[in-house]
Amino acid sequence: MCFPAALTAQNIYISDIYISGNSITKDKIILRELPFSRGITISEPDLKDAIEKARQNLMNISLFNYVTITYQPSGYSFITAHDSLSSARDSSKTANSCSQTAADKMSCNIPNGTIPYVIMISVEERWYLWPLFDVKLEDRNLSSWVKKMDAKKITYDVGGKMDNVWGLGHKFTVQGSFGYEQGITAYYNNMALNKASTSYINLSAYALFNKNVDYITVGDKQQRLKSNNLLKKTEGVKVTYMYRPHIRTRHMLSLEYCFASVKDSILIANPEYWGVNSRFSRKFILTYSYSLDQRNYIYYPTSGYYISGSAQLAESNNFDFVYWNTNIDLQYYKQLGDRWFWGSTLDISASMKNHASYMYDQAIGYQTASLTGYDLYVIDGQHYFSYNNAIRFCILPKKVVQLHILKKWNKVNKPNFTIYGTLKFDTGYVWQDHHREKNSLSNSFLFGSGIGIDVLTYYDIIFNVGYAINKKGTGGFTFGFKAPIY
16 A cells, blocks of 8 residues: 655545446445545545555455555546546536636535545456356364265365356355255345445355265264165255445344255154154244454454354244254454464354254354364354464465466466464363263363464465364364355
8 A cells, every 4th residue: 555655734635536447346336345435534544544444345345356545646637547436427516616627626625724635446356257166075174074084975066156246246156066965055145225235135045955964963973874865855045134334334134944854764863853853844044143343354354353143043843943042253353563463252152942952052063163173073052152262473474476377367367375373272161951971072161272374365265274182182183275265
């Protein structure tokens, strides 16, 4: 970023905003992420902070590989950019009080004691159309799958994904699944419902078929029932309304209907599998969530904080089974020195239900909370907390590599890399009312620690490898891979 040294202590008047590089993305999609707008007056320190927030906001919507924002004094000859948000678009609003020349128009709108400046935003768009061929290791994490190397516990996804549909930030995905999990899913997300871009709607539908089902936990590890025939079938639709009153604040309300059926063998193996004494489950799920996200980079934050809370009500078979859950997630990140960073997260969850249900006792080690050193285990229960801490050292600051061999492929020819060393120390506890003797980790104090390397590259891809140890004294190498493009 560039901040001119010639600025005085006077306030800055933003006379115009110019956008370049957005050949597909509409101007309004970029403008809605800015904490400033044309025609406002702002101090220089506040403008610097606002520009950094704007850059973070634009990177976090995952539409751009790079974002550069600069500002400079307004020049009468500057209003020439082809792909800009020109003041001419709004000239009709101010023409009645301005003279004929561009200079007079500019000067007549500038508040006394301010300096007119223009903001220049340059973006480099990503590839938005991706053919999907994804190999998913159907386990809690890569480390757990590597331990068993179960070739049958792999799902292959084939389909397509389009981000930024119509240049409006819509996301459309359709894919078929084969292998461990079979079926089809479709999503259409991030559709704005009003001009102010404060209301959005997400739609999804799915049909999944399983020949392998995890039906119970023994020895703090999931046990799987296998068959050559289908054991479980699940179909559903979901609609989510999101209200975004501020750039980093979200309220979300979703309603999901799900119809599922299982074979008798699952209920014989575990009568408490899903809380109803039937092979069929007709379920409605109502969820409300709130989040305030002040992190600098949502995929790998190093500063800022995040607050979220949710409440979920689920009922099955005309309220034969009822489930209620509340969750609070608190995150805080701080830079400790030139290359040192600290992060801390606290996750608290409590639930109630009218019947015992294995499916609704999934606490730490599933898709919700995790603890370092417990990658090979799951801990079941109704209530839990997890407290995760990490100290990070930036081994390699962000480095951009120019791949000249791909010079014609400007969406992928400038990958960047950032490498962090991490030291982790976590603790947690799970309360289990239906304690099973062969599961020793529930109703006990848990702690673990580890050391590792995280590699960040563009398109929000993160690789990590490390070594962790838990309260049992069991240690092992851990592996992770995160690719949000899929």
